[in-house]
Amino acid sequence: MASIFTRIVEGEIPCYKIAESDRFFAFLDINPVQKGHTLVIPKQETDYLFDVENETLGGLIVFAKSIARAIDTSLQPIRTGIIVEGLEVPHAHIHLIPIYDANQSFSLGRSLSLPSEEMQSIAQTISAEVHL
Numbered sequence: 606m607a608s609i610f611t612r613i614v615e616g617e618i619p620c621y622k623i624a625e626s627d628r629f630f631a632f633l634d635i636n637p638v639q640k641g642h643t644l645v646i647p648k649q650e651t652d653y654l655f656d657v658e659n660e661t662l663g664g665l666i667v668f669a670k671s672i673a674r675a676i677d678t679s680l681q682p683i684r685t686g687i688i689v690e691g692l693e694v695p696h697a698h699i700h701l702i703p704i705y706d707a708n709q710s711f712s713l714g715r716s717l718s719l720p721s722e723e724m725q726s727i728a729q730t731i732s733a734e735v736h737l
């Protein structure tokens with residue numbers, strides 16, 4: 606069965622999309638721990654990030670860099686951090702999490718509850734600064 610992220614890529618399930626290339630896709634995490642919390646995935650479904658073959662893994666990191674730069678420019682965090690966990694969704698993904706406060710707890714703990722209009726606005730704001 607297709608992963609929930611494959612179903613998002615294929616448009617079966619809605620998302621707050623930020624950008625896509627032929628091989629990669631970026632969208633807001635539905636349970637953001639910070640404003641602009643973004644997931645970056647390879648379209649090809651592999652459960653474990655470190656099972657992704659080298660060329661795709663390298664491409665994913667470069668794609669993530671473009672998205673992180675767009676987050677930095679648009680939302681002006683101190684910087685954007687990365688977390689990889691993958692315990693919930695078996696489709697390799699990188700969490701890009703803007704850090705707005707040096708004392709911020711940097712983890713996938715408690716999430717914010719943001720209205721749909723704000724999520725849409727954040728996605729559009731980041732998307733406008735993406736240069737692939």
Ligand code: 5GP
Nearest residue numbers: 609620633634635636689690691692693694
């Ligand atoms: P992990 O697998 O790294 O533990 O976390 C998976 C992440 O995917 C979680 O942060 C969760 O909020 C996010 N997530 C799960 N289902 C959906 C979904 O349907 N849409 C979006 N945008 N994010 C999701």
